[in-house]
Amino acid sequence: MSDGPGQDGPGEGHRAGVVRGAGDPERSILHVDMDAFFASVEVLDHPELAGRPVIVGGSGARGVVASCTYEARAFGVRSAMPSVRARQLCPQAVFVDGTFARYAEVSAQLAEILFDVTPLVEPIGLDEAFLDVTGARRLLGSAPEIAHAVRRRVADELGLDCSVGVARSKFVAKLASKAAKPRARRGGPAPGAGVVVIAPDDELSFLHPMPVEALWGVGPATAQRLRALGLETVGDVAALPEEVLVRRLGSVHGRQLVELARAHDVRPVVPGRAAKSVGHEETFRYDVVDRAELHRHAARLADAVAMHLREAHLAGRTVSVKVRYGDFTTVTRSHTLAVALDDPDGLGAVAAALVEVADPRDGVRLLGVSVSGLQPTAVAVQLTLDLGRTPEAVGRPEVDSAVDAIRARFGRQAVGRASAVGADGVAVPAQRQNPWGPRHEPTR
Secondary structure: OOOOOOOOOOOOOOOOOOOOOOOOOOOOEEEEEEOOHHHHHHHHHOHHHOOOOEEEEOOOOOOEEEEEOHHHHOOOOOOOOEHHHHHHHOOOOEEEOOOHHHHHHHHHHHHHHHHHHOOOEEEEOOOEEEEEOHHHHHHHOOHHHHHHHHHHHHHHHHOOOEEEEEEOOHHHHHHHHHHOOOEOOOOOOEOOOOEEEOOHHHHHHHHOOOEHHHOOOOOHHHHHHHHHOOOOEHHHHHHOOHHHHHHHHOHHHHHHHHHHHOOOOOOOOOOOOOOOEEEEEEEEEEEEOOHHHHHHHHHHHHHHHHHHHHHOOEEEEEEEEEEEEOOOOEEEEEEEEEEEEOOHHHHHHHHHHHHOOOOHHHOEEEEEEEEEEEEEHHHOOOOOOOOOOOOOOOOOHHHHHHHHHHHHHHOOOOOOOHHHEEOOEEOOOOOOOOOOOOOOOOOO
16 A cells, blocks of 8 residues: 555564475464554544544545545445545545554554564555564464464554464465454444464365455456356366466466465565555546646656655656546556656656646546656666756755755745645645545635
8 A cells, every 4th residue: 555665674684584385384474454554543543533433535526435444334435435425325424534644653663563573574555464473483372372462462552453364375364364354333343353363274165165356366357257257256266277267367367366266375475575666646626637737746746756765765767657537547658767866857857748648638637656666876876867858957966955954844845846836835745645535625
């Protein structure tokens, strides 16, 4: 769920343990998943919301649900649902815009707890992680004992609940944590098991009754293709000759699904995964139909991305722009530079050129700018751009440092480039600021 640069966990300096294959019955993998994370943090910070249907997300007409309490889920509200639909299902819900920085803070506290258990922690977004505790059992006890201890520490130190799955593979552990979660129901959520342990001998009986959507890589389209073959459950996929799925889905995807359906998952827990990209996107309160306004939005988004890169001491070579129209048609364009950049002028020039592919007369609903091909700033050389409309100066570290210092002291709205100034003043979005849509109803 994160689009920002990765952070080194507290266990960065520990010696990595032995990574075992999924076929090793001695391997112990935990999947820790926070329960309704964003919404639970809001209830923690605002106790008056306890027991109420709380929805975190964009509260405007174009917003989407990011998270919700189990009291809201009992009415059918789900993550990624349009906020308008959520209001229809649960008119009494309390909408909270959410504060991404607060969630990141709690996530960092969670990471400290997990890295106390083992250095082999693979974070997945802010609210979940895989742990390989094979090497920790001699010191901390069995894998189920470690799982229960993690839950107790999270509850005692963070005041939040999590669910933990225990298995010998990442795939089964993740499904086990889902089975451990509370269940939404009217009148209050039904407590879950908290920890679900799947022994190697029980993997197939646990997996095979599940629908095909339980397999990683099976979305609505793939599920429809599997059902066209008469495959309804994971067990049906496991029983199918591998070559049949290979012919229908391709070599890589077909083999992967059969392997997972047979509980074969050889992927190790990979700690300290580096960020692949840094980006920001924004859903507008109304469709943008003016090209100059679209360019202004591209410039300020590029400014925000550049600032995040500098904070992480990173630069990137590939700039990407995503344009979504009012009818939800989405177009993406990318350009790879000869050198890596972390300055707003250079990234803004590339973003502006890529935005030229968009026809704003059709109404642009969403615009995103991201940078990939990341590398440490120390090895990045900012000399020129190999794209048209090269700015007069690229890479002015003294100017960027001064801007960063002013914003750190007085706020990001204190100073900005002229291209980022609109009717409301300087508008440089914070990382993941309001990522779920506009907060208020459109006004023009």
